[in-house]
Amino acid sequence: MSKINVKKDQIWLEKFDCFSITGKDSKRFLNGITTGNIVNLNNNVLQTCWLSPNGILKSLLEINCLENKLDVIVFVGNTSEIRKYFNEIIFPSDDVLLSDTFSINRLQHVDDINSWRVTQPIFFHNKDKEYAFYNNNPNLMNTNDLQSWKINQAIPSLDSEINGKNNPLELGLADLVDFNKGCYLGQETMSKIRNVSSLKQEIRVWTAKDRVINIESDSKKIYNNQNKEKTVGYITSIYKSDSLTTKGLALIKRKYLDKENSFFSDKFGQISIDKSVGSTFL
Incomplete structure (x- = not known):
């Protein structure tokens, strides 16, 4: 980088x-x-x-x-x-x-x-x-x-992005993995994901465009549009600033990242998805 x-x-x-x-x-x-x-x-x-x-x-x-x-x-x-x-x-x-x-x-x-x-x-x-x-x-x-x-x-948090499900490549931390050194814990899986290009999702920064928040909804799902035709990812972190801007981190399925989708959340309404500053997905 x-x-x-x-x-x-x-x-x-x-x-x-x-x-x-x-x-x-x-x-x-x-x-x-x-x-x-x-x-x-x-x-x-x-x-x-x-x-x-x-x-x-x-x-x-x-x-x-x-x-x-x-x-x-x-x-x-x-x-x-x-x-x-x-x-x-x-x-x-x-x-x-x-x-x-x-x-x-x-x-x-x-x-x-x-x-x-x-x-x-x-x-x-x-x-x-x-x-x-x-x-x-x-x-x-x-x-x-x-x-x-x-x-x-896109710095991961414990119990949010680090939740017992995600690997470091999905979280944009590929540069912290040395693929040329000797054996280490989890090496076989890391090599397999890298060699067969089987990464299914990537970390992204999301920002809510609507200021109205549906406090009754606990859903963390992200859909490809307001009609909720397909689930394309899920919210992992939420941060609400003093300026009323709400944003956070989400894991989005790779096949939807290059398409012109209007992403939608039950809780936050229409949201935009951007690449992070600190991950390898730049």
Whole structure:
């Protein structure tokens, strides 16, 4: 994904769960669990996925490679579930040790037209002097702006896009999957989807054109028109801003994306479907 000229600089500062992995087998251990190439990672930050054996996205992780340890930042996921699984597959012969969970501040300079994955984040603790400096910066995104920005970036959320059903390729995270490295959890399914082009749906940003919301409807289905002739996808995330604009993320069947459809939702009326800023579907 190539970087475009920055249009509007913003600061994304957020606290995440983190734990460290130490020992001479740390890189090999993590390389066999996640989709990224951890073995060749040197003093850098790598975004990667933790999948189920059948290729379903369970968690989005960032690996911060430091001199004598790997910090695993739980970007999106259930920290307890991740740690439980990691601990269960450490063999007695493995030189691998997991630390206790701690909180880490993650900071990244971002903008409205580039993917969140084109710039490297930095990490620090509350006691570090950088925290006070950046926490009072005028370009720091507030909670509402950050949530809206994440929608435009198609950053998945736990229990929404990461719901035990979707794979990372459907969610526009194909660049976080290394198809050339050795075996890892879920590799067979990822290779099959890629090789036979069997991707059936893609993540998209939707925006409601009507301000009237049908509060009685709980339907998340998206139809190809107001007559609801065909179900073409379903809503995964909803965000309602202070400006009365309602938008979110949805998974849409690929065969309907290139057609001139007037998409419709029972709950939100007519909606528009757009490509996200941050996924590989650009």
